[in-house]
Amino acid sequence: MIVSLACVLLGFGAVVWAVDGPGQSLDPNDVIAGKRLFRADDWTATGLTCLHCHADFNEKKDPDGKVRPSHSLFNAGYRTIFNKWDRKNTHSLDEAIRACSVRWLTKRQETGNIGVEPAQHHLRQLIAYLRSGDMIQEFKAKSIEPMWIDKIPSDRMLKMGDATIGFRLFRRSCEGCHPSDGTGPAPSLVRNGYSRYQIAKKIRNINNPGINGLVMPAFPLDRLSDRELINVANYVFQM
Ligand code: HEC
Ligand code: HEC
Numbered sequence: 001m002i003v004s005l006a007c008v009l010l011g012f013g014a015v016v017w018a019v020d021g022p023g024q025s026l027d028p029n030d031v032i033a034g035k036r037l038f039r040a041d042d043w044t045a046t047g048l049t050c051l052h053c054h055a056d057f058n059e060k061k062d063p064d065g066k067v068r069p070s071h072s073l074f075n076a077g078y079r080t081i082f083n084k085w086d087r088k089n090t091h092s093l094d095e096a097i098r099a100c101s102v103r104w105l106t107k108r109q110e111t112g113n114i115g116v117e118p119a120q121h122h123l124r125q126l127i128a129y130l131r132s133g134d135m136i137q138e139f140k141a142k143s144i145e146p147m148w149i150d151k152i153p154s155d156r157m158l159k160m161g162d163a164t165i166g167f168r169l170f171r172r173s174c175e176g177c178h179p180s181d182g183t184g185p186a187p188s189l190v191r192n193g194y195s196r197y198q199i200a201k202k203i204r205n206i207n208n209p210g211i212n213g214l215v216m217p218a219f220p221l222d223r224l225s226d227r228e229l230i231n232v233a234n235y236v237f238q239m
Helices: 002-019 028-039 093-105 120-130 165-171 196-204 226-237
Strands: none
Touching: 002 093, 093 120, 165 226, 196 226
């Protein structure tokens, strides 16, 4: 009885340690492989990488001049709740990464703007990286709620933007996926022919059918404000 109780206590202790511990149980080779996968496009079918949408560093302390559509994953590996692009939550990091991979990275299926399931070893390696010492300073980091919005400013407001400010915002938030030489994972926007209204709808992902099974990720308000949207839409309109 005492022995089995001790086993239960030890077993429980080990579980808590594995979840809360500073990552000793991670295979260092997985961490290295995961770090590479995070920024490499040779394993994705769409040319997109995790780094196109998420920083893997502390954006406040070490900004790189970019504001990506989604949140930094620094300190995110041990959260208890994760936000997915479909605005639902999950308690599983595995599930959060899977959702992004199916939506944006893996080989496209015939319909629905989704891809196939990612490989198990890719998931394992990415999780190891997100939970490694490089990425974790706090174990109890709170999750960041994206401020999703389904409305765009009126036509009158959309005409009041400043394309010079918009150019800087374009460099900051769009060019990573839309370089003008056409070498990016998303089309060049030079002479794109869209109205300001259509550009604004793309940015907030309103009624967007996508292209070739891929949909541009929405920028929530906390990544691009309405004022910024108005300015960047004016720049893209006259590109
Ligand atoms: C095209 C954009 C895009 C790509 C590419 C992408 N994600 Fe995401 N990811 C999102 C969005 C949108 C969310 C939900 C909103 C948010 O947390 O910013 C999200 C959420 C997450 C979350 C939950 C974050 C939290 O704090 O709740 C994790 C973890 C995650 N992604 C990991 C990954 C990994 C790892 C990759 C690469 C394999 C990846 N994502 C690729 C857009 C993307
Ligand atoms: C994470 C990558 C990514 C980022 C960042 C991004 N886009 Fe996109 N964008 C895409 C993809 C992929 C498509 C093609 C699928 C679609 O139309 O939804 C696209 C399509 C578009 C289109 C339609 C292009 C066409 O030829 O039909 C416009 C306009 C656009 N984006 C504007 C923007 C603006 C403005 C920004 C910056 C505020 C931006 N995008 C940031 C990935 C991105």
